Amino acid sequence: MKPARILFVCLGNICRSPLAEGILRQQAGETRREVTVDSAGTGGWHLGNAPDPRSIAVAERHGIDIGQQRCRRVEQTDFERFDLIFGMDHGNVEQLRLLAPPPAQTRIHLFLDYALGTALDVPDPYYSGVDGFETVYTMLSDGCSSLIGRLDERFS
Ligand code: 4NP
Numbered sequence: 067m068k069p070a071r072i073l074f075v076c077l078g079n080i081c082r083s084p085l086a087e088g089i090l091r092q093q094a095g096e097t098r099r100e101v102t103v104d105s106a107g108t109g110g111w112h113l114g115n116a117p118d119p120r121s122i123a124v125a126e127r128h129g130i131d132i133g134q135q136r137c138r139r140v141e142q143t144d145f146e147r148f149d150l151i152f153g154m155d156h157g158n159v160e161q162l163r164l165l166a167p168p169p170a171q172t173r174i175h176l177f178l179d180y181a182l183g184t185a186l187d188v189p190d191p192y193y194s195g196v197d198g199f200e201t202v203y204t205m206l207s208d209g210c211s212s213l214i215g216r217l218d219e220r221f222s
Contacts, residue, residue, distance in 0.1 A: 069100035070221040073148040079107025084117040088132035108161040112137040124199040145170035152177035155187035181209040
């Protein structure tokens with residue numbers, strides 16, 4: 067079984083993509099699907115920081131520890147190192163398309179479009195309350211379990 071190399075990308079790399087990284091790592095462990103998973107942001111406001119405390123808290127409520135992750139920005143080498151690069155929303159995908167060289171364009175997808183076949187954004191919860199983070203958690207968790215099924219089809 068080939069390990070799929072997956073990069074989740076959002077704007078700040080402190081709310082959505084670190085959560086996605088933690089959820090996929092946990093679900094992959096439970097299903098014995100080998101993955102390399104990482105996350106990054108297109109913006110550089112929080113470089114080196116831990117995830118937002120609200121993302122750490124929602125992950126913790128679901129038994130996942132994301133506290134050791136550190137914020138980083140998308141780099142050019144990411145476009146060679148990862149098989150699938152998922153933007154959380156349409157804006158992230160647009161930014162990724164501007165940054166990526168031509169051969170990597172086909173690796174870039176809107177996450178829920180690839181995972182669930184619904185071209186929905188995972189909304190930015192930065193200015194929302196706890197409910198926003200729970201909603202994001204549910205969307206990411208549903209997306210990740212469906213994604214693992216797709217990986218079994220493609221990386222076997
Ligand atoms: P994320 O959320 O893209 O899900 O990490 C955000 C976090 C921080 C900012 C924007 C979005 N910010 O503008 O600092």
